Amino acid sequence: MKRLALAPHRLYFFLxxxxxxxxxxxxxxxxxxxxMQTIALHALVMPLGVFPLxxxxxxxxxxxxxxxxxxxxxxxxxxxxxxxxxxxxxLLASALGWxxxxxxGFAFMLSAWLAVTWRWAALVRMSKVDDKIHPIALxxxxxxxALALVASLLWSLGMQETWQVGRELAFFGFLxxxxxxxCHRMLPFFTSNVLQDYVVWRPYRLLYVWLGGSALLALTxxxxxxxxxxxxxxLMSLSFAYTSWRWGLLRSLQNRLLAMLHLSFAWLTxxxxxxxxxxxxxxxxxxxxxALGLGFxxxxxxxxxxxxxxxxxxxxxxxxxxxxxxxxxxxxAALLRVMASLFVIPQILQLSSSIWxxxxxxxxxxxxxxxxxxxxxxxxx
Numbered sequence: 572m573k574r575l576a577l578a579p580h581r582l583y584f585f586l587x588x589x590x591x592x593x594x595x596x597x598x599x600x601x602x603x604x605x606x607m608q609t610i611a612l613h614a615l616v617m618p619l620g621v622f623p624l625x626x627x628x629x630x631x632x633x634x635x636x637x638x639x640x641x642x643x644x645x646x647x648x649x650x651x652x653x654x655x656x657x658x659x660x661x662l663l664a665s666a667l668g669w670x671x672x673x674x675x676g677f678a679f680m681l682s683a684w685l686a687v688t689w690r691w692a693a694l695v696r697m698s699k700v701d702d703k704i705h706p707i708a709l710x711x712x713x714x715x716x717a718l719a720l721v722a723s724l725l726w727s728l729g730m731q732e733t734w735q736v737g738r739e740l741a742f743f744g745f746l747x748x749x750x751x752x753x754c755h756r757m758l759p760f761f762t763s764n765v766l767q768d769y770v771v772w773r774p775y776r777l778l779y780v781w782l783g784g785s786a787l788l789a790l791t792x793x794x795x796x797x798x799x800x801x802x803x804x805x806l807m808s809l810s811f812a813y814t815s816w817r818w819g820l821l822r823s824l825q826n827r828l829l830a831m832l833h834l835s836f837a838w839l840t841x842x843x844x845x846x847x848x849x850x851x852x853x854x855x856x857x858x859x860x861x862a863l864g865l866g867f868x869x870x871x872x873x874x875x876x877x878x879x880x881x882x883x884x885x886x887x888x889x890x891x892x893x894x895x896x897x898x899x900x901x902x903x904a905a906l907l908r909v910m911a912s913l914f915v916i917p918q919i920l921q922l923s924s925s926i927w928x929x930x931x932x933x934x935x936x937x938x939x940x941x942x943x944x945x946x947x948x949x950x951x952x
Contacts, residue, residue: 583628638698715744808843831874885948
């Protein structure tokens with residue numbers, strides 16, 4: 572366990588994997604027991620519980636390099652454990668039906684997130700590099716995460732009107748900007764390291780359009796400006812389709828670990844087509860948000876974290892048959908969840924949740940030992 576203190580990504584990824592196992596087990600039980608009164612909590616605690624610890628693991632590992640800094644982090648153990656405890660308290664409160672404990676959990680999560688956001692802001696200010704666009708974009712997204720947690724805390728205290736604000740900010744003010752910023756910087760970079768004669772294309776104007784579109788989607792959803800939301804979502808869907816082609820989706824299939832990132836990114840075209848359809852009144856329920864949270868973010872999390880874990884544990888950057896099968900299975904499970912919303916079939920929802928839980932438990936069992944062992948190549952970290 573002492574090795575968890577060697578580097579931020581070890582602790583954050585370890586706790587993130589545990590959070591994934593806890594959250595998907597909790598939700599599987601709710602679905603099987605048909606405890607639909609927890610849907611509102613599910614919509615907040617899943618996005619704010621599954622992804623943030625992994626985001627911190629990547630941010631405080633790769634981020635200082637982006638900023639040209641070599642500054643030790645003396646507080647990541649405190650911040651990581653505090654955030655994880657908050658998630659655990661929220662789930663315990665759900666099991667016990669004790670709302671004050673749920674509010675305490677969100678308060679723990681918020682306090683930890685404010686601390687890491689402040690630290691990231693300090694690093695951005697400290698850096699002397701000329702190009703800080705990606706780090707600053709991450710800072711704004713992390714601020715959106717803090718606002719989403721504030722709204723979630725207020726909802727847990729009884730302010731029901733803040734639920735939608737928290738949900739929209741969690742996805743479009745926080746997670747989507749983080750994922751898009753990281754994809755914009757890293758996906759062409761990873762691809763250029765694998766494919767020969769690959770031309771890196773990642774204009775900043777593309778990132779600005781994505782981030783602006785994300786902000787507009789959050790705003791229009793909260794204000795119920797459906798026509799504007801449909802137009803923005805439709806344009807974003809087209810931009811993602813073009814980018815997926817320009818970044819080399821088909822060529823990426825030559826390498827499984829690289830293809831995992833590109834196939835996940837390809838979901839965004841579908842996500843925002845569904846988002847536009849929802850805004851125009853199509854009766855498709857929560858299909859768009861589940862395509863986003865599971866199809867894009869869920870599968871991208873597995874692909875990205877697996878790659879970073881292999882790289883930082885000194886292992887070969889290759890996806891074996893088990894990981895490749897798990898990853899493709901998650902796409903099938905995500906598609907089933909979208910279908911459950913499109914056709915309103917509870918049995919498909921139960922099947923999808925069972926597949927997600929089984930596959931993610933196997934994946935976390937694969938990943939967890941890497942954070943507790945020394946690097947395979949003998950290097951530090």
